[in-house]
Amino acid sequence: MDVSRRTFLRKAGLAGLGGSVVGLDTGRAIASQTHPVSDDWMGVLVDLPNCNGCRRCEAACQRVNGFEVPTDEMLKDKSVFAEHRRPGPRSYTTVNEFPGPVREGEGEGGLIYVKANCLHCNDPACVSACLVGAMQKEPNGAVTYDAWKCMGCRYCMVACPFQLPTYEYDNVLTPQVRKCTLCSNEGNPNKGGVPACVEACPKECLTYGKRSELIARAHEKIEQHPGVYIDHVYGEHEAGGTSWLYLSSIPFDKIGFLNVDPEAPPRLTEVIQHGVFKHFMPPVAWCVVLGMAMWLSKPDSEQTPMPPTDSK
Amino acid sequence: MTGHDQPAPLKGKLLTPGVWCLLVLTAIGAFAGVYRFLFGLGSSTNLNQQYPWGIWIVADVSFIALAAGGFTTAAIAHIFHRHHFHVLARPALVAAMLGYTFACIALAADLGKYYNIWHPILPSMWQGNSALFEVGMCVMCYLTVLYIEFVPVFCERFIGDSRYPKLGGICTVVNRVAGKTMFLFIILGVAISCLHQSSLGHVMALVPSKLHPLFYSPILALLFLLSAIAVGFPTVIFVCIYGSWALKIKPQMHVLGALAKYIPVFLSVYLAFKIGDMLIRRSYVHLTEASIQSTMFIIEMVFGLVIPIVMTLSRRVRNSPRWLCVATLLAMFGVILNRANVYVIGYHPPYIVKVYFPSIAEWGLTIGVAAGLLLCWRVIVTYFPVISLPGKATTT
Numbered sequence: 001m002d003v004s005r006r007t008f009l010r011k012a013g014l015a016g017l018g019g020s021v022v023g024l025d026t027g028r029a030i031a032s033q034t035h036p037v038s039d040d041w042m043g044v045l046v047d048l049p050n051c052n053g054c055r056r057c058e059a060a061c062q063r064v065n066g067f068e069v070p071t072d073e074m075l076k077d078k079s080v081f082a083e084h085r086r087p088g089p090r091s092y093t094t095v096n097e098f099p100g101p102v103r104e105g106e107g108e109g110g111l112i113y114v115k116a117n118c119l120h121c122n123d124p125a126c127v128s129a130c131l132v133g134a135m136q137k138e139p140n141g142a143v144t145y146d147a148w149k150c151m152g153c154r155y156c157m158v159a160c161p162f163q164l165p166t167y168e169y170d171n172v173l174t175p176q177v178r179k180c181t182l183c184s185n186e187g188n189p190n191k192g193g194v195p196a197c198v199e200a201c202p203k204e205c206l207t208y209g210k211r212s213e214l215i216a217r218a219h220e221k222i223e224q225h226p227g228v229y230i231d232h233v234y235g236e237h238e239a240g241g242t243s244w245l246y247l248s249s250i251p252f253d254k255i256g257f258l259n260v261d262p263e264a265p266p267r268l269t270e271v272i273q274h275g276v277f278k279h280f281m282p283p284v285a286w287c288v289v290l291g292m293a294m295w296l297s298k299p300d301s302e303q304t305p306m307p308p309t310d311s312k
Numbered sequence: 313m314t315g316h317d318q319p320a321p322l323k324g325k326l327l328t329p330g331v332w333c334l335l336v337l338t339a340i341g342a343f344a345g346v347y348r349f350l351f352g353l354g355s356s357t358n359l360n361q362q363y364p365w366g367i368w369i370v371a372d373v374s375f376i377a378l379a380a381g382g383f384t385t386a387a388i389a390h391i392f393h394r395h396h397f398h399v400l401a402r403p404a405l406v407a408a409m410l411g412y413t414f415a416c417i418a419l420a421a422d423l424g425k426y427y428n429i430w431h432p433i434l435p436s437m438w439q440g441n442s443a444l445f446e447v448g449m450c451v452m453c454y455l456t457v458l459y460i461e462f463v464p465v466f467c468e469r470f471i472g473d474s475r476y477p478k479l480g481g482i483c484t485v486v487n488r489v490a491g492k493t494m495f496l497f498i499i500l501g502v503a504i505s506c507l508h509q510s511s512l513g514h515v516m517a518l519v520p521s522k523l524h525p526l527f528y529s530p531i532l533a534l535l536f537l538l539s540a541i542a543v544g545f546p547t548v549i550f551v552c553i554y555g556s557w558a559l560k561i562k563p564q565m566h567v568l569g570a571l572a573k574y575i576p577v578f579l580s581v582y583l584a585f586k587i588g589d590m591l592i593r594r595s596y597v598h599l600t601e602a603s604i605q606s607t608m609f610i611i612e613m614v615f616g617l618v619i620p621i622v623m624t625l626s627r628r629v630r631n632s633p634r635w636l637c638v639a640t641l642l643a644m645f646g647v648i649l650n651r652a653n654v655y656v657i658g659y660h661p662p663y664i665v666k667v668y669f670p671s672i673a674e675w676g677l678t679i680g681v682a683a684g685l686l687l688c689w690r691v692i693v694t695y696f697p698v699i700s701l702p703g704k705a706t707t708t
Contacts, residue, residue, distance in 0.1 A: 086361065086663050125518055131445035132428075132437040149437055152424020154364035155444050161521045163662050166361045167424065169354030175424040258662050260521060268530060269518045270441050276507075277440070283503055290499045294391045 037122055041141030042182070043211035043235075043243035044198060045218055046115055048255070049228055050205040053081070053095055053113035060200035061093050061117075061180075064189050084256070086116065089168045089178040093117035093197060098255040112248075114255050115197070115206075117180040118143060118164045119235055119242035123264035126156035126165060134177070141211060141243045142182035150177060161239050161260050182243070211243050218247055240264025317399045317700030321469065322559055326694050330558055334687040341680010344673045348421050356673040362661040363668035368422040370655050371678045373512050374648045375415035375685070376451070377540045381551070382408020382458065383505040384544030388574075390498045397571055399564065399700040402465060403555065404548040406689060406698050409458040412451065414685045421677055443514035443533075450508035457501045463490045468697045510537035516654050524605040525595040527658030531585070536654075538585055542578035543647040545571050546620070546640035553637045555693070561701060563633045572630040572640075576621045579643060583617045605660075608653050616646015 055075050062069045067090045074080075081097035088094075093115055100110040120143045126135045127143060134149040135156055145165075152175055157165045168175040183190035190196045198206040207214065218233040234252050235242035238260040246252070253259055276282055348356040359366050385404035389397045420426040431437045432448040439445055467483035467490070470476050513536025520528050529535060549568050556563035590596050598606055623629045623639035630636055656668065670678075693699050 084663075086665075088361065128441045129444065129518055131439055131442040131448055132431045133439035149428075149431060150425060151428035151431055152426070153422075153444065154424065155442070155515070157361070157364035158516075158522075158659070159518050161519075163362060163522075167353075167359075167364060169357075169359060170352060171354075171424075172350070172352035175353065258521075265518050265520065266441065268520065269443060269514060272514065272517075272533065273441060273443060273446070277446075283507060286506065287499055287503045290387075290391055290502055294393075294495065294499065297392050299393055299395075 037241070038139070038141070039210065039212055040139060041122070041211045041243060042208065043120070043141060043214050043245060044182075044195065045207040045209070045214040046244065046246045047205050047207070047221070048112060048114060048246060048248045050203045051095070051113040051115065052203060053078075053097060053111070054202060055080075055095050056200040056202060057115060057197035057206065058091070058093055058095055060196035062091065064183060064196040065092060067091065087118075087164065087166060087179065089166045089176070092178065092180040096256060101250050112250065112255050114246075114257075116256070117197075117244065118182075119162055119239075119244040120180075120182055121239050121242045121264065123240040123266055125159035125161060125239070125265040128266035128270060129155040129159035131155070138184055140182070140184060142184035144181050144184055145177055145179065147174075147176045152177075159265065161265060162258060211245075214245055218245055221247060237262040240267065317702060319399075319402050319465075319468075319697040319700045321696055322561075322694050322699055324559055324694060326691065328558075331687065331690060334683045334690070337683030338680050338687055340676050341678075341684060344676035344680060345421055347673055348677065353422075353424060356671065358666075358668055358671045358674065360666055360668065362664050363656075363659070365655055365659070366668055367652075367656070367670040367674050367678055368418055370648075370652045371681065372415045372419045372422070373651045373655060375411045375418070375681075376512065377509065377536070377543060377647050377651060378547045378644060379408040379411030379415070380505060380509060380540035381544040381547035382411070383502045384541055385548050386461075386498050387502050388571075390495070391502065397567060399567055400548055400552065400571065402698045402700075403552055403693070405458065405461050406465070406692050407548065407551050409455075409462055410685045410688050410692075412455050412458060414681050414688075416451070416455065417684075418677065418681045443511045443518065446511040447508050447515065450504050450511065454501060454504045454508065457497050457504065460490070460497050461494070461501065463487070464494070465696050465698060469695070505540075506537060509540035510534065512536050513654070519659070522659055522661050523654070524598070524603075524658040524660060525593070526590070526598050526605055526609045527654045529589050529593065531589055532654065535582070535585060535589065538578075538582040539647050539650060542575075542582045543643055545575055545578070546643035549575075550637060550640040550644060551689075553633050553640075555689070555699075556633075558690070559693070559699070561699075564702060565631055565633060565636075568633075568636065569630040572624050572636055575624040575640070575643065579617055579621045579624075583613075583621065586613070586617075605653070605658050608649065608657050612646055612649045612653060615642055616649055617643075620646065 055070065059070050059075060061067075078097075084096050085091075085094040094117075095113050095115050098112045098114060100112045120141060124135065124137060124143050127137050129135070130150075131153070132149045132151065134146045136144055136146065138144055152167075154167055154177070156177060157163075157167060165177045165179045167177055181188065183193070183195040185191065190199070194208045198208040207217070209217075215233060215236055218236075222229045222231055222233070228249055229247045230249065230251060232248070232252065234246040234248065234257055235244055240262065241264075246257070248255060344356070353359060357366060357368075381404045385397065385400050388394050389401045420429055423429055432445060432452070464487055467487035470480045470483045471487065473480050510533040513532035513534070516523060516528070517530060517532045549572060552568055553563045599610065600606070620639045620643040623635065623642075628635070629639055
């Protein structure tokens with residue numbers, strides 16, 4: 001086969017373009033951006049050893065959100081702890097019971113009660129996931145939900161490492177994603193103030209305050225009472241840090257908490273996402289490359305000679 | 313020879329027994345759809361708080377992956393000017409156009425508030441950090457490009473048709489403009505497709521803690537892109553062979569067999585990246601755990617990748633309609649299984665109350681949407697100039 005100069009240049013041009021595309025895109029690799037953490041963010045410190053499972057926090061949450069409020073009779077009924085209850089579309093927070101540590105010579109250990117709800121992450125996966133921005137990190141640190149924007153794709157539920165957002169599957173026409181709002185949603189009587197659950201807690205279990213101060217307070221408590229607390233503030237680093245922080249007397253994975261990496265999920269994906277769309281240049285460059293390929297590989301003559309067919 | 317075949321409406325008998333089957337299945341799907349919209353997701357699906365995504369999402373991403381045949385065929389025929397494959401461009405385009413359309417229909421059924429599906433159009437609702445945002449915008453754009461690419465097919469049907477003189481006149485003008493600008497849309501189509509095929513993988517890269525190690529990877533975007541490109545030609549070939557059998561015409565093996573030569577190349581590149589990714593992340597330790605996930609991974613690799621590669625390396629397979637059909641079907645099955653693995657089977661959330669398995673309505677709608685797609689393809693190739701029969705000249 002005759003390799004004319006033109007054919008050679010054409011092939012070399014195509015090869016060069018191919019190589020430059022790879023270089024262009026890898027050259028866009030950017031160092032991981034750190035997500036800004038605001039000192040104005042509020043949070044709640046949950047002192048688990050102090051919780052006695054009274055569930056007044058649940059009742060208060062139900063009340064301010066317009067859901068069914070458990071009566072005092074229902075609150076006294078401890079059989080509710082027989083099954084592990086997760087937060088749901090009409091119960092933003094639940095308290096579950098776990099067996100405590102069995103200490104030598106003390107017989108059965110005490111029971112541990114754990115309040116579960118949205119942890120209002122510093123760098124929320126749900127906020128990164130939501131394509132219409134229905135999930136937002138508010139200035140006060142709360143992660144709120146805008147039902148108006150939502151189209152119900154439920155990506156936020158897939159993304160959350162703590163499996164917290166819940167869906168109103170039984171709502172036919174206007175289903176919403178439902179989770180704790182840190183009492184920051186519109187129409188909440190406690191908006192701008194202390195969350196209802198914190199207000200309702202009769203023991204020194206829930207403390208509302210600035211996240212940075214709560215972390216300091218938590219470490220203070222650990223230092224002052226090493227026999228009471230294990231040296232781990234859950235939420236300080238998990239998933240990049242959360243606004244709900246927990247102190248416990250026994251390892252967290254024994255009381256229903258998840259082992260979550262300190263890397264916030266959005267840090268894994270947003271770098272690539274932003275790199276690929278930096279000023280739209282890579283997609284435009286790719287179009288230009290394709291255009292060049294189209295032009296360069298155009299045959300000289302009108303009729304394309306047939307490539308040798310696969311002979312039988 | 314087959315240099316410039318003329319695409320023409322097939323005008324064969326439409327209501328064959330096969331088409332009746334498709335009609336019945338589509339009707340079942342429509343019934344399931346009505347049920348979903350009347351009674352909601354809770355009643356019609358087995359989705360729950362721990363498993364928000366199920367078979368409908370798998371169907372959406374699978375249709376989109378298989379529809380990659382549209383842009384890969386457009387690339388080889390028009391960007392790289394391999395005119396030998398020109399005859400495949402229109403059947404591939406129609407398959408892709410329908411694939412994306414029906415993916416959007418199935419998506420609308422899955423969305424809780426489907427009437428808000430247009431929200432990503434509004435800049436006030438743009439949240440650019442989301443991989444799903446990229447998917448949504450690109451799918452919208454690409455669907456538009458696909459319909460624009462279909463314009464010449466539509467116009468040619470009515471140009472010179474004495475029954476529709478006015479429409480024919482408009483079509484003549486529109487077709488002229490389309491012809492001059494089509495190269496732009498071909499390029500855009502390929503670029504946009506690359507973006508969203510990879511973004512569909514990037515969607516699950518946000519969920520490392522809940523994905524089985526055999527299926528999670530930081531390079532999910534690249535793996536999804538490579539697999540979409542790799543399954544493009546198998547899908548087109550399968551559609552053409554099976555379509556030929558259904559339409560009682562001879563499959564054009566000299567074109568399909570030649571195209572099949574690319575299959576082992578692209579599949580091998582994808583396989584290489586999958587193996588490389590497995591080695592680097594050391595996820596191979598999970599291969600022997602005999603779980604559903606490890607089993608599905610092995611099935612995906614063996615039946616969806618290794619076997620099709622070995623088969624399509626053989627000239628005898630490439631030239632045999634029956635064997636090529638099997639090989640391409642396996643490749644398609646492999647990619648569908650991969651999407652199911654990454655989105656549902658390999659997804660293991662915490663606090664599981666009930667493991668997800670699709671409900672009857674979910675199966676019904678999925679099968680119905682697939683049948684509806686085949687039905688539309690059948691109708692379009694019957695009444696519009698899509699298929700080129702060798703040696704047949706059109707009467708224009």
